[in-house]
Amino acid sequence: MSGKLDSSRNTQGSETSWKRWGLLVVVVLTLVVVLQNSQTVDFNLLFISTSAPLILLLLVFTLLGAAIGYLAPLVRRGRDKR
Numbered sequence: 001m002s003g004k005l006d007s008s009r010n011t012q013g014s015e016t017s018w019k020r021w022g023l024l025v026v027v028v029l030t031l032v033v034v035l036q037n038s039q040t041v042d043f044n045l046l047f048i049s050t051s052a053p054l055i056l057l058l059l060v061f062t063l064l065g066a067a068i069g070y071l072a073p074l075v076r077r078g079r080d081k082r
Contacts, residue, residue: 034058 037054
């Protein structure tokens with residue numbers, strides 16, 4: 001009986017390990033792209049027009065995208081419970 005419990009733990013641990021590696025790869029690739037793009041660019045959003053370092057814009061919008069990707073399923077799950 002303990003053999004079955006151990007195998008289920010190994011499967012779950014392996015899945016978590018792959019998720020961590022995947023996240024690490026995404027973070028490293030994002031950092032490489034961000035660090036290679038440090039020039040100043042013009043940025044226009046609706047009525048806002050400004051100049052900013054591309055590295056800052058990439059970081060802001062990467063974090064914004066990650067937050068939306070993390071929060072959207074949580075909000076959707078909350079709506080499904082009603």
